[in-house]
Amino acid sequence: MTSEFDIISQYFSWNHKANSIHTAVGDDGAILIPPVGKQLVVTTDTLISDVHFPDNTPADAIAHKALAVNLSDLAAMGAEPEWFTLALTLPNTDPQWLEAFSQSLKKIASQYSIALIGGDTTSGSTLSITITAMGFAEPHHLLLRSTAQSGDLIYVSGLLGDAAAGLAMVQQRFSGQDNQHCIEQLNKPTPQLTIAHHLRGIASSCIDVSDGFLADLNHILKASQLGARIHLDQIPLSSTLQNIDHQEALNYALSGGDDYQLLFTIPQKHHANFKKICQQQDLLCYCVGQIDHSINGMITSQGKILNAKGFNHFLG
Amino acid sequence: MTSEFDIISQYFSWNHKANSIHTAVGDDGAILIPPVGKQLVVTTDTLISDVHFPDNTPADAIAHKALAVNLSDLAAMGAEPEWFTLALTLPNTDPQWLEAFSQSLKKIASQYSIALIGGDTTSGSTLSITITAMGFAEPHHLLLRSTAQSGDLIYVSGLLGDAAAGLAMVQQRFSGQDNQHCIEQLNKPTPQLTIAHHLRGIASSCIDVSDGFLADLNHILKASQLGARIHLDQIPLSSTLQNIDHQEALNYALSGGDDYQLLFTIPQKHHANFKKICQQQDLLCYCVGQIDHSINGMITSQGKILNAKGFNHFLG
Numbered sequence: 001m002t003s004e005f006d007i008i009s010q011y012f013s014w015n016h017k018a019n020s021i022h023t024a025v026g027d028d029g030a031i032l033i034p035p036v037g038k039q040l041v042v043t044t045d046t047l048i049s050d051v052h053f054p055d056n057t058p059a060d061a062i063a064h065k066a067l068a069v070n071l072s073d074l075a076a077m078g079a080e081p082e083w084f085t086l087a088l089t090l091p092n093t094d095p096q097w098l099e100a101f102s103q104s105l106k107k108i109a110s111q112y113s114i115a116l117i118g119g120d121t122t123s124g125s126t127l128s129i130t131i132t133a134m135g136f137a138e139p140h141h142l143l144l145r146s147t148a149q150s151g152d153l154i155y156v157s158g159l160l161g162d163a164a165a166g167l168a169m170v171q172q173r174f175s176g177q178d179n180q181h182c183i184e185q186l187n188k189p190t191p192q193l194t195i196a197h198h199l200r201g202i203a204s205s206c207i208d209v210s211d212g213f214l215a216d217l218n219h220i221l222k223a224s225q226l227g228a229r230i231h232l233d234q235i236p237l238s239s240t241l242q243n244i245d246h247q248e249a250l251n252y253a254l255s256g257g258d259d260y261q262l263l264f265t266i267p268q269k270h271h272a273n274f275k276k277i278c279q280q281q282d283l284l285c286y287c288v289g290q291i292d293h294s295i296n297g298m299i300t301s302q303g304k305i306l307n308a309k310g311f312n313h314f315l316g
Numbered sequence: 317m318t319s320e321f322d323i324i325s326q327y328f329s330w331n332h333k334a335n336s337i338h339t340a341v342g343d344d345g346a347i348l349i350p351p352v353g354k355q356l357v358v359t360t361d362t363l364i365s366d367v368h369f370p371d372n373t374p375a376d377a378i379a380h381k382a383l384a385v386n387l388s389d390l391a392a393m394g395a396e397p398e399w400f401t402l403a404l405t406l407p408n409t410d411p412q413w414l415e416a417f418s419q420s421l422k423k424i425a426s427q428y429s430i431a432l433i434g435g436d437t438t439s440g441s442t443l444s445i446t447i448t449a450m451g452f453a454e455p456h457h458l459l460l461r462s463t464a465q466s467g468d469l470i471y472v473s474g475l476l477g478d479a480a481a482g483l484a485m486v487q488q489r490f491s492g493q494d495n496q497h498c499i500e501q502l503n504k505p506t507p508q509l510t511i512a513h514h515l516r517g518i519a520s521s522c523i524d525v526s527d528g529f530l531a532d533l534n535h536i537l538k539a540s541q542l543g544a545r546i547h548l549d550q551i552p553l554s555s556t557l558q559n560i561d562h563q564e565a566l567n568y569a570l571s572g573g574d575d576y577q578l579l580f581t582i583p584q585k586h587h588a589n590f591k592k593i594c595q596q597q598d599l600l601c602y603c604v605g606q607i608d609h610s611i612n613g614m615i616t617s618q619g620k621i622l623n624a625k626g627f628n629h630f631l632g
Contacts, residue, residue, distance in 0.1 A: 022355060026539070027461050028392040028524060029359035029451075034350040039338060042433060043345035044401040044448065048440040076344040085360040087403070087446040117358060124364040125442055130403040132360065132448040135345075145343050207344060223342070 004121045007093060011102035012086065012116060020082060021115060030117035032083060038136040041079035045069045049127040053187075054170050059097045060104035061187035062129065067108050069210065070133035071191035072260040076208040078143035078200055079135030081112050081193070086119035087130040112193060143199060143206035143264070146223035150293035152204050152265035154228060155285050157195045159238045160213055161249060162186075164256020176240040189260035195285065198277050199264055206264040212257040214298065217289075218308035220265070227295030230306060236286040255309055265291055320437045323409060327418035328402065328432060336398060337431060346433035348399060354452040357395035361385045365443040369503075370486050375413045376420035377503035378445065383424050385526065386449035387507035388576040392524040394459035394516055395451030397428050397509070402435035403446040428509060459515060459522035459580070462539035466609035468520050468581035470544060471601050473511045475554045476529055477565060478502075480572020492556040505576035511601065514593050515580055522580040528573040530614065534624035536581070543611030546622060552602040571625055581607055 013025055022031035034040060047066045049055045067084065074081050086105070090098075109116060114133065166186030168174035176182060192208070199206060205224060207216045213235075221228055232250060241249040266274050278285050298306040329341055338347035350356060363382050365371045373381075383400065390397050402421070406414075425432060430449065482502030484490035492498060508524070515522060521540060523532045529551075537544055548566060557565040582590050594601050614622040 022455075023460070028389040029357040029395065029449075031393070031453075031458060032356040032358060034356050036352065040348040040350050040356075041345040042348060042399070042401060042448075042450075044403050044434060044436050046403045046405060046436045046438045046446070048405060048438055051438060051440055073344040077347070079345065083358070085358060085448055087360050087362045087448075089362060089364060089444060118360055120360050120362045120446070122362045122364055122367060124367055124444065126440055128405060128440065128444060130362070130436070130446040132358075132401055132403075133345075134358075139338075142347060144339070 007098065007121045011098045012119070014106050014116070021117060024115070024117045030083070032117065035136055039139050039142065041074060041077045041135045041137060042132065043070055043073035043077070044130065044132045045073065046128060046130040057187060059100035063101045063104040064108050064188045066129040066131050067105060067114070067133070068189045068191050069260065070131045071112050071114065071193060072189065072208040072210070074133055074135040075191050075193045075196035076143060076206050076262055077135070077137065078141045078196055078206065079137040081114035081133065081135045083115050083117045084109070084131050084133040086116060088119065089122050089124040089126065089128040091125055091127055112191065141200040143196070143203055144223070145205055145207050145220045148205035148220050148224035148226055148265040148291050149267060150226055150291055152267050152291040153271060153287050154217065154230070154289040154291060155264050155266055155287055156209065156213070156236065157192045157262040157264075157283070157285050159236045160209065160259050160261060161241050161253030161256050162238050163189065163258035163260075164252040165241060167258065177243050178240045181238065182240055186258060189258065191260060192262045195262055195283055198281060198283065199262070202266065202270045202274050202277075203264040204267050206262055209259040209261045209263050210257060212255040213259070213263065214254050214306055215257070215308045216263050217298065220263070221298065224291070226291050226293050228289050228291050228298050229295060229301060230289040230298055231301050234286060234288045254306070323414065323437050327414045328435070330422050330432070337433060340431070340433045346399070348433065351452055353454075355455050355458065357390060357393045357451045357453060358448065359386055359389035359393070360446065360448045361389065362444060362446040373503060375416035379417045379420040380424050380504045382445040382447050383421060383430070383449070384505045384507050385576065386447045387428050387430065387509060388505065388524040388526070390449055390451040391507050391509045391512035392459060392522050392578060393451070393453065394457050394512055394522065395453040397430035397449065397451045399431050399433040400425070400447050400449040402432060404435065404437050405440040405442065405444040406437065407441055407443055428507065457516040459512070459519055460539075461521055461523050461536045464521035464536050464540040464542055464581040464607050465583060466542055466607055468583050468607040469587060469603050470533065470546070470605040470607060471580050471582055471603050472525070472529070472552065473508045473578040473580075473599070473601050475552045476525065476575050476577060477557050477569030477572050478554050479505065479574035479576075480568040481557060483574065493559050494556045497554065498556055502574060505574065507576060508578045511578055511599055514597060514599065515578070518582060518586045518590050518593070519580040520583050522578055525575040525577045525579050526573060528571040529575070529579065530570050530622055531573070531624045532579050533614065536579070537614065540607070542607050542609050544605050544607050544614050545611060545617060546605040546614055547617050550602060550604045570622070
């Protein structure tokens with residue numbers, strides 16, 4: 001079997017960003033130069049075969065998604081990506097698989113200007129990828145979960161539910177009009193770093209939709225000790241989801257998970273400015289509700305109680 | 317099954333160090349305040365059940381070792397530990413196991429002043445722990461692999477081979493005089509941060525012995541483009557290893573791996589000062605050879621060629 005050192009030097013010794021890096025791969029640790037006056041944001045996500053993605057997922061999609069979900073967390077914090085480490089556990093060393101995986105990882109890393117600075121490659125029975133991503137933000141640009149205010153408008157950065165529908169398609173539980181689009185959303189989510197950039201100084205709170213819209217909104221509400229009213233008719237659905245049973249479509253959109261859109265709150269005083277930015281920058285964001293201190297939890301515009309059941313990797 | 321959020325809040329929401337932490341667990345990422353003027357050192361190590369430790373290893377040993385091997389990398393770089401993230405993949409959620417694991421992790425984290433700042437808990441068929449540890453060093457205090465010089469003396473920070481003998485004992489391939497000591501070395505290695513502290517400004521290169529003495533010395537030699545002469549009779553062995561067949565003992569000590577001692581080089585101009593520090597600070601370090609530019613690879617004092625075959629997780 002190919003050795004750990006050979007795998008690292010053959011597939012993971014590329015780099016594209018040097019200013020903040022003294023030494024990357026090749027010593028006991030990477031030596032990095034943090035920018036002065038900024039705060040460091042660190043996030044970790046693990047993807048495991050058959051838990052977080054179906055085991056027939058292509059190598060390029062796995063690599064893309066493993067980094068994208070971490071970039072999505074940096075976006076949700078308002079941080080600019082800088083470095084990441086990769087811990088890769090492989091059941092075998094298939095050169096074709098490693099080539100596709102490393103090329104795809106390099107592509108998304110380069111696209112979002114994040115440098116691979118180290119990691120660990122191990123042999124194990126189940127394919128598992130843990131990425132720790134690091135980014136930087138000016139202290140006043142950070143986006144937290146705990147700082148929503150009553151009256152703020154609740155926004156999402158794009159369509160919801162397509163990834164969950166894509167998973168149902170891959171698992172042959174459901175077939176829609178545009179399977180390819182939904183499976184692409186599942187396999188290669190887009191981290192919303194561009195939108196995050198424009199939310200700085202404007203949004204009052206932010207999270208990324210990984211567990212599902214309701215579960216993630218509930219994280220903001222709990223952290224901010226507030227409630228919310230949701231306009232179900234404003235939940236943005238793709239044409240694929242608009243063409244299926246509405247209850248099923250809403251279920252994918254509200255509880256499906258894996259969307260990696262941003263879910264954020266805009267204070268009313270910034271609303272006009274935010275709408276102007278969206279227009280100028282061609283950002284498609286959707287207002288889906290409002291924070292309300294007089295509500296306990298989440299209700300619909302018609303007063304129906306919603307609960308936070310989102311996708312939970314230990315329950316689902 | 318207990319949810320991911322419950323596991324984090326019940327077992328991993330302790331903390332002991334606040335100055336450099338704005339927000340730890342509870343948002344999409346941790347927000348951290350890097351000290352001014354220092355360089356950040358980042359290292360990642362994964363431990364997988366039945367690959368890096370026997371599957372009957374107690375929970376407290378697994379937690380200790382998972383953090384200790386990362387702390388050992390920080391020590392080898394000359395960095396002071398600051399933060400770590402924990403990615404934990406569990407085949408089931410046994411409260412007793414989680415309690416023992418988290419208490420042991422908390423204990424070693426507190427002992428070496430490193431704060432848990434986030435992570436990910438997932439369900440998977442194989443127990444796997446990936447820790448990314450971060451530390452800081454003054455730029456001129458960093459210890460690299462690539463900076464050894466011809467003439468430098470080669471040192472190790474303690475006895476070699478006991479962990480490998482411990483593994484043989486656990487696997488019932490070997491029984492010695494003091495099994496408990498060797499198994500303790502295997503399960504609960506001591507990261508050599510105290511010695512690392514005293515090597516700053518004195519050692520010319522450093523690595524930790526994880527793959528095995530010869531394999532790790534070879535990393536220094538390759539990075540520094542030099543060779544070395546090893547005095548096999550100076551390799552420090554415990555009384556357990558002194559009492560077995562000498563060739564077998566040397567094999568554990570030279571190629572066994574998992575020692576987590578530091579292997580470093582001392583320029584002759586600092587040698588007297590280094591010996592004085594060892595005496596003053598009660599540090600037991602052993603001189604086992606010398607760097608020599610005229611040697612290609614590694615040879616013994618008698619001129620016998622040594623090769624770098626150490627423990628390799630993809631071969632062993």
